[in-house]
Amino acid sequence: MSTTLFRTIQPNQFTLLGTALFRRRRRSNFSVRCCGTQTTTTHEAKQPSQSRIAPKNHGSNKLDEILRDYEAVIGIETHVQLSTFTKAFCSCPNNYGSHPNTSICPVCMGLPGALPVLNSKVVEFGVRLGLALNCDLSLKSKFDRKQYFYPDLPKGYQISQFDIPIASGGYVDVDIPLEFGGGHRRFGITRVHMEEDAGKLLHSDTGDYSQVDLNRAGVPLLEIVSEPDMRSGIEAAEYASEMQRIVRYLGVSNGNMQEGSLRCDVNISIRPIGQAEFGTKVEIKNLNAFSAISRAIDFEISRQALLYNQGQADQIVSETRLWEEGAQKSVTMRKKEGLADYRYFPEPDLPEVILTQDYVDSIRSSLPELPEAKRRRYEAMGLGMQDVLFLANDVSVAEFFDAVIGKGAEVKLAANWIMSDIAAYLKNEDLSINDVKLTPQELAELIAAIKDGTISGKIGKQILFELLAKGGTVQGMIKAKDLVQITDPAEIEKMVLKVVSENPKQLEQYRNGRTKLEGYFAGQVMKMSKGKANPGLLNKILLEKLNAKD
């Protein structure tokens, strides 16, 4: 398994070869795993000539050269859909995938006279996320109306927080995976605010109409606005994936990008290195995978750098672009002509949101260990960065690992079992670690039984797969199946002698120099012992007998 940018226990991965257009600096290729359908994409052949912004005479070296002169400035707005039972301002159920237009009421339909009442969970989740992102909380914040007219917004305005968000001025720490140069980065968080989602629009391909499902209208969101602190697609993708980890660790959202529970809009500009002022900002939307964030940004950096380089910087305009995953490029969605006038004003139907210090403190003390703290703790335990990133990536995996070492298992061994055989099993069976019957207790037992020589590593693997699929205990299985390792040299010697005597032809070949046949003999003895022979003893005794001058 290649090392990946997005370590996840989810199955499926695809490898993406960096193209000339997307290649930046030292990076020549990268592989990304994301939870989606399995795709293997190679863009090498079709990319550069197809792209309208990469003239044919630009070799990749030329592009690399151009890119060296520019710096990208990237900020991200992340919308997190909260996993509350009800909507933000009414008691309609908040269920993804309900029959269209069934989770509606006068409040979320914007009928006259219906008044919003804030869901207490939304405040709680806002505080949790704000604290997790190291923000200052506003003990008094308020809601505002943001006016815009679109069919997915029945009221004609969105209830949001404008000038006084619930949280602001924080930061988040991420570890860049080794294959992308490694290192630790801190990105600023400008603000976190509470707001409501709009409905969902389905555009018909044929007709001149769209269909609206208002189940999502009024569903609570937290919007996280980052400082423009990121400089590459990789950094941005790592930031976004840290947001996903954090909301999942906190339990405020399922963070599912495909379902739209975690949506990232990227703002990006480039400037010649050394220039203080920012370039023209372009927004990219429709990024529903971390890999898409990374590639859309690298595409945009290249596009803008080439325009600069060709003296066409004036063609970089303030606009919103849509990432097209199929074509691996972005296209203009709309130009921004003047700033949109949302005519914010204080929401007259909602009181201010007041937090007491006691309330904030009680939430602070109930926060789980967050991904960054976990990574630092795993690092301090002596695990390598690759192990650290893998284990801390998925909160369920991390909890499982913590429970296993809590039962006294050796750290490195526990990490190895989880990252190799267990991860492979989960991938093959398309399961999450919470779905398997193996308990942390039994994995710890298994590791101990192998370590103290009760069973061989090979038997250990057999037991592991039984435990994963059927449950049970290590001790029970060892007894029931008589799996205790044979460590009696006399018993092993008996089996070795038998195998040697039964294979005279191979013995002769071995003694004539085909020493590779040792493996054959070892295999035969192991087979005879039903995998129970201690491998060290077996090899030692076998070599003695094979090399004996009788």
Next chain:
Amino acid sequence: MATRALLAVISSSPNRCFISTRRIKNQASSAFSTSPSLHFQIQSRKTHRIAPSFSSDTNSSALQPPDVSRLAETARISLTPAEIEECGPKIRQVIDWFGQLQKVDVNSVEPAIRAEMEGGNLREDAPETFENRDGIRDSIPSFEGTYLKVPKVLNKE
């Protein structure tokens, strides 16, 4: 600031030049008085006392006259020249009233971020299905199958 807020109120009410929020509420409570599930939300509230939300820029007592055409445009309503003519002075009156308010010396008053209301009225996160959903759907003129049908609009802003 208060003026801006007012303008937004005005322009967000598409059907008339000017509606007070009080009138919206009154209409509303009669329209939904038969719906028990709404009662918990229609609460009596203290009269809103508007305090300056932000550091007040009191030097703007000379307020700009309203650009009614632009207001209408941002609220996506069409007004005839006659209606613009008619609305202009009314809106002007309201703005002048805010101009008077802005003259009040509030330097000694602690800024409130919101008009004062009974705070702490948060809701439990317990789902409740609104009974008369059919009524809502039936009242949508373009409801087809399970969806609302609207003209195709791709360019969201």
